[in-house]
Amino acid sequence: MVSTMADNTKKFITCDELKKHTKPEDLWISIQGKVYNVTDWSKIHPGGDIPLLNLAGQDVTDAFIAFHPGTAWKYLDNYFTGYYLEDFKVSEVSKDYRKLANEFSRSGLFEKKGHGVIYSLCFVSMLLCAVFYCALFCNSFGAHMLSASLLGLAWMQVAYLGHDSGHYQIMKTRGFNKLIQILAGNCLTGISIAWWKWTHNAHHIACNSLDYDPDLQHLPMLAVSSTLFQSIQSQFYGRQLTFDSVSRFFISYQHMTYYPVMCVARVNLYLQTFLLLFSKRKIPDRALNILGILVFWTWFPLLVAFLPNWTERVLYVLVSFAVTSIQHVQFTLNHFAADVYVGPPKGDNWFEKQTSGTIDISCSSYMDWFFGGLQFQLEHHLFPRLPRCHLRNISPLVQELCKKHNLPYVSLSFYEANKYTLKTLRTAAMEARNFTSPVPRNLLWEAVNTHG
Numbered sequence: 001m002v003s004t005m006a007d008n009t010k011k012f013i014t015c016d017e018l019k020k021h022t023k024p025e026d027l028w029i030s031i032q033g034k035v036y037n038v039t040d041w042s043k044i045h046p047g048g049d050i051p052l053l054n055l056a057g058q059d060v061t062d063a064f065i066a067f068h069p070g071t072a073w074k075y076l077d078n079y080f081t082g083y084y085l086e087d088f089k090v091s092e093v094s095k096d097y098r099k100l101a102n103e104f105s106r107s108g109l110f111e112k113k114g115h116g117v118i119y120s121l122c123f124v125s126m127l128l129c130a131v132f133y134c135a136l137f138c139n140s141f142g143a144h145m146l147s148a149s150l151l152g153l154a155w156m157q158v159a160y161l162g163h164d165s166g167h168y169q170i171m172k173t174r175g176f177n178k179l180i181q182i183l184a185g186n187c188l189t190g191i192s193i194a195w196w197k198w199t200h201n202a203h204h205i206a207c208n209s210l211d212y213d214p215d216l217q218h219l220p221m222l223a224v225s226s227t228l229f230q231s232i233q234s235q236f237y238g239r240q241l242t243f244d245s246v247s248r249f250f251i252s253y254q255h256m257t258y259y260p261v262m263c264v265a266r267v268n269l270y271l272q273t274f275l276l277l278f279s280k281r282k283i284p285d286r287a288l289n290i291l292g293i294l295v296f297w298t299w300f301p302l303l304v305a306f307l308p309n310w311t312e313r314v315l316y317v318l319v320s321f322a323v324t325s326i327q328h329v330q331f332t333l334n335h336f337a338a339d340v341y342v343g344p345p346k347g348d349n350w351f352e353k354q355t356s357g358t359i360d361i362s363c364s365s366y367m368d369w370f371f372g373g374l375q376f377q378l379e380h381h382l383f384p385r386l387p388r389c390h391l392r393n394i395s396p397l398v399q400e401l402c403k404k405h406n407l408p409y410v411s412l413s414f415y416e417a418n419k420y421t422l423k424t425l426r427t428a429a430m431e432a433r434n435f436t437s438p439v440p441r442n443l444l445w446e447a448v449n450t451h452g
Contacts, residue, residue: 012086015059022056024049028081030059030347033088036079048198050236051205054212058347059085062094063205065101066350066384069110093405097351097382100397104383104390110168114389117170120161123369127154135316136306144307148316152323158184159191159327160372160388166197168385178285186292190300192273194289199272202236204384206345208335208357211235215335220247221261222254224424225340226431232342252433255426262325262332263318333417334359334377337424338410354381355402359420360411365392378409 013035021028027039029052042049047067055063064072104110127150134147162184164170171177185193199214206212210227214236219228220243229243229251243251250257277283277290307313339356346353361375373388374380379398380391402409412420 011083013083014086018059018085019057022053024053027052027056029055029057030085030088031061031064031076033059033085034076035081035083035085036076037081038079041079047201050198050202054202054205054235054344055347059088060347060350061090062097062350063345063347065098066382067204069385070105091348093351093401093407094348096401096404100401101383104386104394109390109394110385110387112390113168113170113387116387116389117161117164120157120369124154124157124161127151127157132303135303139308141312144312144316145319148319149323152320152326155189155320155324156327157369157372158188160374162189162193162196163200163372163374164388166193166200168387182285182288182292186289187295190273190293190296191269192277192289192293194283194285195269195273195276198276199236204381206236207354207381208338208340209345210340210342211241212344215331216340217241219243220250222258222425223247223251223428223432224336226428227340227342228428229432235344248432252429255422255429258422258425259325259329262328263322264325265328266321266324329418330361330371330374333361333414333421334374337417337420339408351382352407354378355407355409357381358410359417360395360409361417362411362413368392 018028018030018035021037024042025039027042028035028037030036038045038052042052045052051063051067131147131151131154134143134150138144138147161170162181165177165181165184169177171180181193185191185196203213203215208216210216210225211232212235214234216224217234217236219241223229223243228241229248231240231243233239234241254261273293277286277293283289304313304316307316335357338359341353355378358377358381360377360379361371363371363375368375368388373391376388376391376395379386379395380388382398383394386394399409401407
């Protein structure tokens with residue numbers, strides 16, 4: 001009787017009413033049917049305001065569970081509006097996903113990080129020692145190119161460390177975790193951790209949305225879907241993704257230029273870092289990020305300057321970039337040939353969007369260090385806070401869940417993933433050359449059934 005009386009005193013709003021609160025100055029969300037006003041919180045949200053704005057006016061329970069530890073729940077009451085969602089429903093997929101996340105949490109998987117960080121730090125230290133020794137104390141051309149190759153490999157491993165520290169705390173305290181982020185990202189690679197967080201959080205929330213996911217917005221050089229030929233509005237960058245004659249030319253040959261573009265993609269990351277850090281946008285720890293970038297642009301040019309001539313200096317930079325391009329290829333393989341869509345992410349099909357927008361790379365366990373755990377891309381997207389050492393172990397559980405709900409679980413070899421990505425790019429390239437051909441419904445399907 002008391003419970004019934006309590007229910008009668010609750011205040012309810014409908015999903016349609018919740019959808020009216022999607023502006024930065026009026027931002028509401030729902031978590032487990034309780035409605036929260038996160039307008040003020042979005043300004044200081046550690047993950048930035050983009051994830052909250054992208055999911056505004058919706059129930060975001062699954063996304064909240066994925067990105068937040070159990071300790072975050074206690075802060076929600078500060079933003080509770082007093083309203084509950086009247087037509088709140090939970091799908092069977094979400095029920096199973098939350099149950100699995102709860103099992104991982106209760107077993108302590110999110111806290112058990114293993115010794116991977118220590119191994120990675122030692123490996124990177126050894127690589128950097130070899131890099132400086134071969135470049136500074138050896139006189140042969142071969143030793144200098146070996147130094148460049150090892151530097152590219154070191155950058156790859158450092159990026160994985162930065163990625164891990166951005167998703168979960170790999171150090172004992174937040175202060176040390178931030179320190180490793182600045183060292184790994186800004187000081188050692190020249191790519192700002194602030195830029196990475198800004199784009200990467202948006203990517204995870206809006207995985208493979210053509211207008212919300214920045215990881216698919218690469219005009220004029222690359223396009224994974226002919227929908228981009230309509231010059232759609234980028235909700236992330238706040239500008240139009242113009243498909244003009246220049247874009248059409250580059251896209252028409254993108255399946256041929258894909259690997260060369262990946263070899264110099266690092267230049268774009270440096271440019272994006274500078275554009276963000278010196279923009280008017282509010283940047284957390286801006287001064288610290290700029291200081292870290294200055295460290296990189298001090299030691300790296302000095303290292304290159306120690307080489308004996310300009311030929312070796314240019315080749316040194318190109319070789320180091322070319323080796324690192326393997327990682328850029330890895331990242332694109334996980335999403336370029338997967339399903340895409342237009343529009344904001346939806347809180348009620350978050351799990352489904354992750355499964356359709358990601359592709360795993362199958363490999364032997366002894367290659368896990370090389371892929372940094374991100375070959376289990378779907379597992380990582382579903383449980384981004386889970387340390388990489390557990391991703392292989394939970395993979396069968398994720399496959400079982402996908403099979404139960406008739407959802408895609410795509411796992412390809414590195415060779416197959418490259419082949420399908422190239423076919424996807426070629427499909428879009430042919431569309432760029434001929435506007436009369438039909439728009440592909442699903443690029444992975446088109447690649448497999450039309451071109452092979």
